[in-house]
Amino acid sequence: MGCDSSVSVSNSLIDMYGKCKCVEDAVDIFEMMRGKDIFPWNSIVPVHEECGDHDGTIKLLDRMLGIHGYMIVSGLGKDGKYIDDVLLRMHLMQNHYLQNPLVYVMPLGIQRCFLKLKAQARLDQLNLLDERRLRAVDHVCAYQRKMARAFKKRVKPRPLQRGDLVLRVIRGLLKDPRAKFKPSWSEPYFIRELTLEGATWLMDLDGNQFSEPTNMDQLKRYYV
Numbered sequence: 233m234g235c236d237s238s239v240s241v242s243n244s245l246i247d248m249y250g251k252c253k254c255v256e257d258a259v260d261i262f263e264m265m266r267g268k269d270i271f272p273w274n275s276i277v278p279v280h281e282e283c284g285d286h287d288g289t290i291k292l293l294d295r296m297l298g299i300h301g302y303m304i305v306s307g308l309g310k311d312g313k314y315i316d317d318v319l320l321r322m323h324l325m326q327n328h329y330l331q332n333p334l335v336y337v338m339p340l341g342i343q344r345c346f347l348k349l350k351a352q353a354r355l356d357q358l359n360l361l362d363e364r365r366l367r368a369v370d371h372v373c374a375y376q377r378k379m380a381r382a383f384k385k386r387v388k389p390r391p392l393q394r395g396d397l398v399l400r401v402i403r404g405l406l407k408d409p410r411a412k413f414k415p416s417w418s419e420p421y422f423i424r425e426l427t428l429e430g431a432t433w434l435m436d437l438d439g440n441q442f443s444e445p446t447n448m449d450q451l452k453r454y455y456v
Contacts, residue, residue: 399453402414
């Protein structure tokens with residue numbers, strides 16, 4: 233055909249025949265090429281894979297490994313490090329070839345496995361972020377418990393008793409126009425009765441009794 237002199241033209245023809253599902257024509261172009269390097273192999277292997285010829289893909293891979301032992305390109309970036317670890321377990325290379333990051337020619341199925349490994353590594357890195365957040369939350373909770381223990385050592389609770397004068401907190405649902413100048417506590421009341429559940433029955437200074445109980449956390453002692 234006269235195309236064997238140009239590697240780029242031959243690779244383009246192989247790719248074109250592959251997209252047209254013409255495997256035999258792509259193989260003919262590949263066989264006519266001389267001095268095949270990494271690029272023709274990268275072109276012909278996906279053709280068989282895309283056309284569903286899985287057996288042909290395996291045979292091509294065996295042939296490629298049988299002729300050269302391996303097809304490698306050294307120093308092609310950090311992605312080769314992920315592949316090195318996997319191929320070491322597959323025993324496809326010797327230790328003296330591991331001085332630089334490597335990228336290998338392999339079928340599409342193996343490439344998918346490597347992509348899954350890289351994705352899993354990325355997920356592991358993201359899990360470290362959650363672990364650091366949980367660690368920070370634990371530190372905050374521990375600090376809060378420490379402050380609570382210190383507060384309880386210095387502050388002695390004074391329980392309210394029957395007959396004490398107390399102030400009742402004012403919690404309005406509507407916004408008061410006086411803002412911060414509005415009163416927060418209502419005038420003093422007498423504790424008429426206490427319950428074990430923490431509720432109190434109040435009475436004002438005129439002897440008027442409240443019809444509903446008040447929780448003890450809404451009261452504070454009134455000092456004359």
